[in-house]
Amino acid sequence: MSFVARRLAAFSTAIILFAATGSSAFAQKKYDTGATDTEIKIGNIMPYSGPLSAYGVIGMTEAAYFRKINAEGGINGRKINFISYDDSFSPPKTVEQARKLVESDEVLFIFQSLGTVTNAAIQKYMNTRKVPQLFVSTGAARWNDPQNFPWTMGWQPNFQNEARIYAKYILKEKPDARIAVLYQNDDFGKDYLKGLKDGLGDKAASVIVAEEAYDVTEPTIDSHIVKMKTVHVDVFVDATSPKFAAQAIKKAAEIGWKPLHILSGVSVSVGVVMRPAGIEAAQGAISSAYIKDPTDPQWKNDRGMKAWNEFLDKYYRDANRADGAVVYAYTVAQTLEYVLRACGDDLTRENVMKQAANMRDLELGGLLPGIKINTSATDFAPISQVQMMRFKGETWERFGEIIDADVGG
Incomplete structure (x- = not known):
């Protein structure tokens, strides 16, 4: 074999090896709009004003939790970009904000938007666009309907x-x-x-x-x-x-x-x-x-509530620690963190829903002892247990x- 032929053969082998390794590396990372090597963009809609403004603390707590995640290095190396808008608990405004998040801000999904009537106003839009409407902040029965609305999932009990x-x-x-x-x-x-x-x-x-x-x-x-x-x-x-x-x-x-x-x-x-x-x-x-009451003295030395208090000390000092909504929001944010870590480098909308629908006996610090999160492809109700x-x-x-x-x- 001539020198030129040998060089061409070696070059061809290198190309083949590069293609093999390159395609393998490429296969490990999959993104939809809203996700990159460095960022996961998440949308949220809350009633920061209006008749249900007391619930705005949920969005503020979740924003603080994502600041915590980012300060600790992000999720699989990616920082959370949490974009939260006010809808004043007005369905037309919810629709407007959802369109803005999906079409202008280009988020990967919308997380924890609050209200039954407001989420109902965007449910068809989200499913038509195939954008996850994940862990909606309402216990309406309609959120557990994977056959008709495979891109919508609730979180709290029905x-x-x-x-x-x-x-x-x-x-x-x-x-x-x-x-x-x-x-x-x-x-x-x-x-x-x-x-x-x-x-x-x-x-x-x-x-x-x-x-x-x-x-x-x-x-x-x-x-x-x-x-x-x-x-x-x-x-x-x-x-x-x-x-x-x-x-x-x-x-x-x-x-x-x-x-x-x-x-x-x-x-x-x-x-x-x-x-x-x-x-x-x-x-x-x-x-x-189904979640722990932060005012109950029995949780004073509880490991999960100690972690909650440490989180507030560092990332949300102004929080009302007597407000159960703060524990609720913290626990939902932990659930999302679990799902996103499970996604690994496959940050497609389809995989986000797949991982959300594949939680098994997940126990979190804010849940009452014995309460576990479970989902499947046919059951989009993460929490179905309560205690009187x-x-x-x-x-x-x-x-x-x-x-x-x-x-x-």
Whole structure:
């Protein structure tokens, strides 16, 4: 073989080797819009203003958690670029912000946007665009529908299932109860009402003697509380968001109405609901939980809550540590971190959903002991377990066993 032939043969071999190694390296990294070697761009929509602005702390906590991740080197070497917009809890504004995030900011996905009616307004758009609408901050039943909406996934327990648990509790503890229901006039409240009626079964029509709906634009729900007292009920199912739950507790105490008060699990924060309403007025309220109450002294030396407090000390010092929403947001952000680390170098939207739908017995520091996160390709409900609790003294006392909300006990 001549010198030139040998050089050509060696060069050809080098090309083949480079192509093999190069294609292998290329295969290890896959990106969709919003992800690069150095960045993962995540969108978020929160009601930082408007009637549900108390929930804005969720977005602020998540932003702080991503600052923590970035300070510690990012996820697989990539920094999180968290872009969060205000929608004032207005569906048209939610649509506008979602389009901005997807089409202008070009995020990889939208994470933890808050509200049932607001997320419903963008669900079809997100699925048509095949952009993940991941871990939405609402417990509506519609988020667990992978067959029809494979790009949408919830996180917290289902509202309907939670209400079914309360129905079973009422049937056991007060079988002859007369029930009044106050619910938010949207999918959130209607899910609770449906779950309650499903759980009560044939008795629903006779035991529910009052149904009152309110709109989030109402400044106060006092008139609804006064009206429900007049029908002489002994159980009050309160499917409201935090601001209105505090009003309900306070007004009921003011007018001397003392039914068994069952609160929605989204409105159990001691710092945001119980204390503003009045600790004494809140005594005996019933609800359920899946995350740890930061005001409960039993978690003082808990490893998970110690880590939460250390995180706040360093990245979110202004946080209200009595607000359960701060623990909630921290725990959801940890769930996302787990999913993104599992994605490795395949940061495609399809793989994000694949990994989110492949969590097995994930335990996180903010969840109650025994509560585990599980998902599959046919089950987009990460958390389906809760534990009943009663407000006593200055905190919630849990009782009974961990209940699988999917079956309502």
